Amino acid sequence: MKHRNKFILSSLLLVPAIAGILFMDLAGAFNYTDFPFLIAFVIYAVFVFIQRVQSKATFSVALLLLIYMGLSYIPAGASPTTERFGEWFYLFLVFGLIQYFIEIFHGKK
Amino acid sequence: MIRINIKKIIPALILILLFVIPFFWLKPGFVDLGGDGGRLYFIDPLFSARHLILQENLFGVRQQSLVPYEYVLYLVKLIVGSPTYLIAVSNGLNLSLAFLFSFLIIRELISVTESRSKRFRYIAALTGGIIYVSFISNTGWSQALYTQNQIFLNPLIFYLLLRFCVTSSMTYGLAMLGVSLIFSENFGFSAMPQLMSFFPLALVFLYMFSHFITHVAFPWKKLLYIALMFIGLHAFHIFPLVASLLNKTSIYGYVFNSTSIESSGVHYFDANHIALGKVSWQLFTPSNWGGQNVLALLVPIITILGFLLRRSKLVLLTGVFYAITLFLDTANITQIGVRFYRSLFYIPGFLMFRSFNDRWYYVYAFFYMLLFSFSFYALIKRWKIGLAVLSSVIIICLVTYRILPFLQGKALYEPLYQTENVTPVLRLDPDLMDAIEFTKNLPHDGKVLTVPLTFPYYQIAYGKEGGAYRGISIVANLAGHDDYAGFWAFGQYEKPVFNALERREIATFLSLLKRLEVKYVFRNSDPRIMDDFPGYPYVYPGMTYSSKDRLPIILNQKAYDTLIAGLPVKKIYEKGFYSIYEFTGSPSYPQTTVDPKLHPFFLIGRIVSAATVVLIMSFVCWNVLKKRHET
Numbered sequence: 100m101k102h103r104n105k106f107i108l109s110s111l112l113l114v115p116a117i118a119g120i121l122f123m124d125l126a127g128a129f130n131y132t133d134f135p136f137l138i139a140f141v142i143y144a145v146f147v148f149i150q151r152v153q154s155k156a157t158f159s160v161a162l163l164l165l166i167y168m169g170l171s172y173i174p175a176g177a178s179p180t181t182e183r184f185g186e187w188f189y190l191f192l193v194f195g196l197i198q199y200f201i202e203i204f205h206g207k208k
Numbered sequence: 209m210i211r212i213n214i215k216k217i218i219p220a221l222i223l224i225l226l227f228v229i230p231f232f233w234l235k236p237g238f239v240d241l242g243g244d245g246g247r248l249y250f251i252d253p254l255f256s257a258r259h260l261i262l263q264e265n266l267f268g269v270r271q272q273s274l275v276p277y278e279y280v281l282y283l284v285k286l287i288v289g290s291p292t293y294l295i296a297v298s299n300g301l302n303l304s305l306a307f308l309f310s311f312l313i314i315r316e317l318i319s320v321t322e323s324r325s326k327r328f329r330y331i332a333a334l335t336g337g338i339i340y341v342s343f344i345s346n347t348g349w350s351q352a353l354y355t356q357n358q359i360f361l362n363p364l365i366f367y368l369l370l371r372f373c374v375t376s377s378m379t380y381g382l383a384m385l386g387v388s389l390i391f392s393e394n395f396g397f398s399a400m401p402q403l404m405s406f407f408p409l410a411l412v413f414l415y416m417f418s419h420f421i422t423h424v425a426f427p428w429k430k431l432l433y434i435a436l437m438f439i440g441l442h443a444f445h446i447f448p449l450v451a452s453l454l455n456k457t458s459i460y461g462y463v464f465n466s467t468s469i470e471s472s473g474v475h476y477f478d479a480n481h482i483a484l485g486k487v488s489w490q491l492f493t494p495s496n497w498g499g500q501n502v503l504a505l506l507v508p509i510i511t512i513l514g515f516l517l518r519r520s521k522l523v524l525l526t527g528v529f530y531a532i533t534l535f536l537d538t539a540n541i542t543q544i545g546v547r548f549y550r551s552l553f554y555i556p557g558f559l560m561f562r563s564f565n566d567r568w569y570y571v572y573a574f575f576y577m578l579l580f581s582f583s584f585y586a587l588i589k590r591w592k593i594g595l596a597v598l599s600s601v602i603i604i605c606l607v608t609y610r611i612l613p614f615l616q617g618k619a620l621y622e623p624l625y626q627t628e629n630v631t632p633v634l635r636l637d638p639d640l641m642d643a644i645e646f647t648k649n650l651p652h653d654g655k656v657l658t659v660p661l662t663f664p665y666y667q668i669a670y671g672k673e674g675g676a677y678r679g680i681s682i683v684a685n686l687a688g689h690d691d692y693a694g695f696w697a698f699g700q701y702e703k704p705v706f707n708a709l710e711r712r713e714i715a716t717f718l719s720l721l722k723r724l725e726v727k728y729v730f731r732n733s734d735p736r737i738m739d740d741f742p743g744y745p746y747v748y749p750g751m752t753y754s755s756k757d758r759l760p761i762i763l764n765q766k767a768y769d770t771l772i773a774g775l776p777v778k779k780i781y782e783k784g785f786y787s788i789y790e791f792t793g794s795p796s797y798p799q800t801t802v803d804p805k806l807h808p809f810f811l812i813g814r815i816v817s818a819a820t821v822v823l824i825m826s827f828v829c830w831n832v833l834k835k836r837h838e839t
Contacts, residue, residue: 168491173501203521
């Protein structure tokens with residue numbers, strides 16, 4: 100039990116890892132390729148699995164990204180950063196929908 | 209005592225208001241026409257319909273579906289009197305019916321899944337209806353295509369399909385058929401992208417809604433009957449279309465030819481997907497109107513909040529369709545996504561979705577509206593009714609404020625591409641109409657060369673007041689004569705004609721015109737139509753005619769004076785800027801509008817359509833009589 104708790108606790112370190120990838124990507128460190136999406140979502144999937152994170156958390160992230168995207172859109176329009184926020188938002192939305200689907204149909208069983 | 213039902217009065221008032229608003233967009237006598245659709249049938253719908261009926265050829269295959277719609281327009285024009293009001297009626301129907309059927313769909317979908325909270329359902333439906341109107345204000349109004357009616361036809365047909373699925377009543381099926389015949393222009397070959405983008409997704413949505421949410425059997429059998437009756441009713445344009453595909457005409461080539469797929473599809477997509485595929489434009493739609501301010505965030509935030517507030521299969525289902533359509537509408541989400549969309553072009557027919565941001569927009573707007581409404585309903589349903597009403601009013605006011613320029617009609621007044629504030633809103637020049645009337649009465653013994661020549665097949669004409677018409681040939685569409693208004697119209701002779709003009713080889717030019725069966729020249733000598741349009745549509749980079757300097761012989765109106773003076777022509781008509789010339793000693797080129805290979809299919813198609821109308825009418829009468837007898 101103690102080991103499991105440690106495992107869950109240490110998995111929290113994945114959050115700054117994902118945030119780091121996201122910020123680096125928005126700064127253009129990955130030349131706007133798909134590589135950061137792949138890495139971030141693999142890590143996020145592991146995090147979701149360990150932490151039993153529900154879709155609400157994923158949608159909250161999507162919402163946060165949407166707000167940031169809007170804040171970028173107001174002064175800069177459809178700039179590369181705004182669009183990149185949009186892509187991150189979209190992928191979190193799709194990830195959230197998959198979780199939402201599992202929750203609805205798993206919950207029913 | 210008359211009981212006032214406020215729940216019916218509010219949507220009715222909004223409906224009337226939305227219908228009336230477009231009547232203030234155009235001053236009396238003004239019209240907004242032009243573009244690829246032209247919409248010249250607003251000027252003379254009856255002539256347009258009669259002219260199309262005679263076209264039993266490839267042009268007819270593409271345009272035949274317009275005929276019933278043009279007859280309907282003719283009947284409306286008898287009531288309203290002028291093209292200005294006819295356009296206003298069309299725009300008014302677009303706005304008001306888009307609102308009405310969005311409202312009805314939302315109310316219906318929520319009522320099926322939620323047994324209580326009628327008042328909240330009503331508030332969500334009203335707000336959703338207005339949101340849909342704001343979405344559709346975004347694009348497509350300036351030089352509208354004749355498929356513009358999709359903005360209300362999508363929710364209308366969806367609503368009828370939904371009621372058909374829920375009740376299995378054939379009344380809704382027959383209503384669908386009736387609507388499809390009245391607005392037939394949206395169900396023909398040219399409307400294929402609009403049809404194929406919306407209805408397959410809508411049907412899948414409705415099937416999943418019936419299967420997973422309401423657990424009602426999907427009425428496949430009845431739907432099949434409706435589909436068969438639809439084919440029967442629309443046989444007058446479906447049969448010739450199928451025949452032209454089987455005969456492997458240019459239409460077949462455009463859909464299935466791998467060269468077309470590469471050049472018109474893949475290359476176009478590669479060149480444009482970064483500039484046109486913007487996620488932010490779609491999420492913060494309508495981005496054209498007051499896009500970059502904090503109001504833009506209101507609708508998307510409420511939409512996503514729905515996922516946080518409650519678990520609902522309806523929200524999930526709508527969310528999935530929202531995500532799919534957002535992806536298709538942007539076609540620019542992740543590199544894998546771009547590659548995936550690119551690969552879709554190799555599916556026969558997918559070429560029609562090359563302008564992805566335009567083709568998928570109304571489908572995306574539809575599912576966006578649904579998702580917003582369900583989320584908004586989830587948000588307000590636990591609130592006090594006063595707070596819910598207040599929030600709805602605030603949203604409606606803010607959204608209306610955002611699209612205020614659209615409601616003032618500014619969408620129609622967007623300057624034409626590459627011009628200095630020349631708008632497509634104009635009062636038609638009576639001299640032009642007289643010249644067209646003269647051309648209409650010319651014998652059909654040759655084709656018309658319409659000058660100045662453009663690079664595609666456009667014609668430009670200034671109005672007596674206001675802006676200019678820039679769109680498909682007026683000579684062809686209002687005078688009923690085949691013409692060459694631009695280099696594309698020359699077909700295989702495009703390059704030879706260009707070369708002859710570039711080398712100033714008048715003899716070669718004349719021999720080419722003979723081959724093209726040209727007997728008349730329709731000239732507009734207005735200098736503004738060349739001076740105010742320095743680039744497009746005369747020239748287009750990358751095309752044969754890429755710069756005006758390449759053809760000094762037709763550089764401006766003076767050059768045309770010289771060119772025409774050197775041609776063996778005599779002037780047979782002149783009024784204002786418009787002159788018509790006839791080639792002297794030109795033989796007669798009898799014009800036929802009937803393609804013998806396609807003629808039987810046009811004939812059989814019309815017979816089948818007429819028979820289906822009789823069949824449907826008999827079915828309706830029989831049912832009415834049966835019901836009366838029972839009561």
